[in-house]
Amino acid sequence: MEWTGRAVRAVRRRGGAAAQTVRRAWAGPGRERDLVAQAGKAALAAWVAWAVAGWWLAAPMAFVAPWVAVVLVESTVYRSIAHGLQQVAAIAVGTVWATAVALVLDSPMVTMALVLPTVLLLGQWQRLGSQGVYAATGALFVLTSGQITVAASAARIAEAVFGAVVGVAVNALIRPPVYLRDTRSALADAAREAQEILDAVADGLAAGEWEAREAGDWHERALRLGRLVDQARSAIGWSRESMRVNPRGRRRHAVAPPGKVYTDALAVLDYVAVHTSGVTRTVWESADHSGKAARPTAAIAHPYATFLRHTARAIRLYSRTRFAPSGHDDSAARELREAVGELHRTLDAFRRQLPGAVADDPDALMTYGTLLAQAHRLADQLVQD
Template identity: 30%
Template sequence: MPTPTKKITELLQRPEVTTDLLQIVKSVVAATAAWWLSNAILDSAMPFLAPWTALLTVHATVYRSLSRGAQSTVASAIGVGLSFLIGNYLGVSLWTFALALFVGLLGARVTWIRDEGIAIATTAIFILGSGFDSQQPLLLERIIEIALGVAVGLAVNLIIIPPIRDRQASRYVDSINRRMGDVLTSMSDEFSDSWDTDRADEWFRETESMSDELNTAWQSVRFARESRRANPRGDLRKSLNPRVRNQAQSQAEETSYENILQRVDEGISHLRNLTRTLRDATYAEGEWDDSFRREWGNIVKDAGRSISDPDSDVEPVHERLDSLARALSDDQHLPTASWPLYGALITSMRHIAVVVDDVASAREAREPNKG
């Protein structure tokens, strides 16, 4: 039984947990540094503006930080300008404060600053709510403080290990493959003896759960692609090591996580179809052919081992399925009514076998990209 220390160690080794902890550290460092600079260098009367914008700027990817940082700067500057116009010409009162929020929230709907547009309204709250008369001569300084916070947030995100999420995406792919392999192994064990509709329903629910995990994997892959944009970590590795650059280019042409997930999705679909066939087979009349049951069960077990562990040593599944189909076609004693069912099982496994081979090949191609 794993000890609490081992469980904590395993938890901390998960890519998503490591990334989240790193994100917390970066946010703390950025906000603290921005607060110190605002106090020590600018001697600001509102030292919370810089750390606030620094927190808004530190996102999980460098590209998103650049994009959101630019939006935060523009939105905050608009908020400062809005506060100046309303405070200077209309004064600060209950209704002008509400007017500033109304205009700010309308501006937040503008498409090109929609992600950080709320900063228009919040900046107006800070400036009008903290005493406009005392802040009016210092509006330029407020913009400088906002720009300082954005700059610090960007700098921290660039310096402190910009993430590349391929490891996390890879973990999801391996997890789904392992679960597919477990289902196939369970099918093989049950098929060698007997099974019922409840067991087939369990396999079906497991394939639906795999589809849910696959959706999460797609999100992780898209995030991984974004994490490479404007990411100096990947560019630095390529510039320092031409072999890494050339290898990355060749592998990008040969395989991608998008292609891998598409193949895994096909595998899940074929596996789901196989579970339906086995569930319907529980209502079929007549005895199973012993030789088919034994050979098909062995093939399914080896396919499960292959897809959960591509390094395992098993005979080629596809060739064995062809051999099984030829043997059955030569069997004069096999009832004609059995062929549709047996053919469906062989065909489903043939499709899964192709996916097994593709996923195994893709694993070898993507292994060096983990990081």
């Protein structure tokens, strides 16, 4: 009964997650809708390839065309073209080599023993990339399909070429994928997480009610923030690739590819992640009493909490100026300059208070001094154009 209950709960969770994904895809643009569109395009490419090769032309190996077509509706148009060329080349090489050896030896078993090791090694050729395995697939189609003739092998290669053309054409002409929205979302998610972490630490410091476990959770979140920034970096790479040879990206009024703005934002978020990790580690070590940093007194904790709140607000405004779906937000840019000015004033006031507050603790003075230097550099980067 317990196992049945767990299974039912697992099915309900997965069913709920699937329903939520469908609702998000239906509600508006997003990753879910992009995935649904790509799945529909792959099915359409397979249908078109089969309708022409199998139904209209009645090709002898008609399944090759829809099979190649469906796997070439890739995540980017550039990748569809590159993988299509590699896959057709691999299939052609495997097919030609298997056909030639089979016609000479006239023994499928001996031919397979000689051909497969060769084409599997050939599949490791760098120019074939991840599509090298299709050399062995092409050879197996030849050696396991009955009578081997030059005409049948040529038809098989022609069907693979046709399937590749259909797959690439469908991917390029029907809602070609562009991942700029994913890039903007990844960058905004990283900025939002940094803001939330700093706000949480500021609240804890101001209230004086934070212990080692809570501080450890803040530090864990700060470490995960670095991974969010890495995901944003990967998303920028995907976005740039998705704009290559993409007719949607060349249309008038199309969104511009990620350029210097996103690259600069990534550098700033890298610095935000490092700074946030340093702040949370200092707080965690002081709460845990196992590190060199002593637990800050109210004279240090309160102004430092104020500084963290100003930093969080500046990061939120920075996100608005850089990642707004409608483009650059001028009002947010003005607010950001004001917020960074206030942040500098807070830092200057805290710097003047710090020596007297930790006069008897050189380790604490060094720790907070380092954090202050990082904070000044971060504030300068937040207003760079």
